[in-house]
Amino acid sequence: MENFVVSARKYRPATFDSVVGQHHITNTLKNAISSKHLAQAFLFCGPRGVGKTTCARILAKTINCQNISPETEACNECESCRSFNSNSSFNIHELDAASNNSVEDIRNLVEQVRYAPQTGKYKIYIIDEVHMLSNQAFNAFLKTLEEPPSYAIFILATTERHKIIPTILSRCQIFDFNRIRIDDMVRHLGSIAQKESIQAEPDALHLISQKADGALRDALSIFDQMVTFSGSNVTYKATVENLHILDYDYYFRLTDHLLEQNLPGALLLFDEILKNGFDAHNFLVGIAEHFRSLLVCKDVQTVQLLEVSDNIKAKYAEQSQKSTVSFLLSGLNVVSTCDTNYKSSKNQRLHVELCLMKLAHLNAALSFANEGADVKKLR
Structure with missing residues (x-):
């Protein structure tokens, strides 16, 4: 000591x-x-x-x-x-x-x-x-x-x-002075882990760097905390658990439910998130960030805007192929409206659930609108 x-x-x-x-x-x-x-x-x-x-x-x-x-x-x-x-x-x-x-x-x-x-x-x-x-x-x-x-x-x-x-x-x-870029932080944390003989997963270091929000001293403090928690092997799973972060996996699962129009699955996932002690408003902000990342992955030139590890980037690229641009843009609009009115809502859980209901039926609404446009063209 x-x-x-x-x-x-x-x-x-x-x-x-x-x-x-x-x-x-x-x-x-x-x-x-x-x-x-x-x-x-x-x-x-x-x-x-x-x-x-x-x-x-x-x-x-x-x-x-x-x-x-x-x-x-x-x-x-x-x-x-x-x-x-x-x-x-x-x-x-x-x-x-x-x-x-x-x-x-x-x-x-x-x-x-x-x-x-x-x-x-x-x-x-x-x-x-x-x-x-x-x-x-x-x-x-x-x-x-x-x-x-x-x-x-x-x-x-x-x-x-x-x-x-x-x-x-x-x-x-x-x-x-600039905020420190995530890639620079990951490299610096990786070099420190090597000097201290600590095995650290790249995904875990990325997560620590994102949590630090541009401050290298914060990143080093979080890194020390993680080493104390998990010993000489810092894993992504342990980092998520210790820092109490809403994992990317939640948002990938949620988007799959929404694309399949599986409303019960989306509502049960939201319930699981609340039971794990996460804030509903943070969850809502996370959905918007996830949709934005999927939209960024639609074009090869904008993929570099994603500040995540290569493993997570591959998952984003895969899911963005399943999602249409219309779904993502309309979804961002729905989530943004819900976020704006969240603080003034009396029943905040119902407010977020209503947003999920709209998102789950978004593909059906878009296809109905497209069919209507096609009928108009035929006439």
Whole structure:
């Protein structure tokens, strides 16, 4: 227990090249260091868990490195790198603006900036969650941010850029971090599983990555949870069970029932889903996503829009051949209407069941409409 370190900390990137899914930012920062075009203030924006603070630390470490490699990476051997790695560097200061957001805290920081570094070239100030600073604190910080000493560099990080006053934004070089793509997450989780000697099914890693919703730190936390739950063999079935996710299999079975106009089968499946503790509204949203995926599979060019594993993609391709475009578009329309009115419905279960009844008779209604159109043409 004492020796355990969570994956998010154990495998935190230490070089620009090891940062996952932010190549547009790491390449720009490396070029700025190699060409010596460093800004006085950087602002890193983006959702949680995508590498803002990590990139700030790597940038701070590399700027002060005394033997930067030809690939513009820190050497990890010089005095500056060693002191950074042991958390004892006097030139790199990290401030959490969430808990130090008053004018006094910023005045103390401004006071520190006046003193030049004793060793090394730069003093770097990393201010995390900078949007939490009060307006008075922002105003106290303005002058220093606009005209800092030549040796001072500020790196600000935030998840909520819109809360930062425009006068601060205009003084910073702004970098927008992307959500991490599912394929990048799956590769990263796969490499960690290999290093830890853990057998992980690709389908399970895809499911973890989708659940993380673009945040790599969340994906690593879920991965740790799954390893704790199922040991050194992370399976798709165990992941579905532990994370309490509505499995793709439910939607494939439901669509088969709807295509066969098997209303009792669809209603019994919905009852089974409710008994397993799933939310009816999430089930409804899942039907719309499933129909959208089937529609995407209708064309070879749009199949790449599906962010699922190859096994699941093959299932989608097979079922999309059985479904007509008319059925899927009309089904999406019915589900969308049901979703819109779900919150205002007094009997929400009946509301979803009525939607399933309409979907089950959709093929019959479409064929009846087609027959009517053919009769009109004959006349």
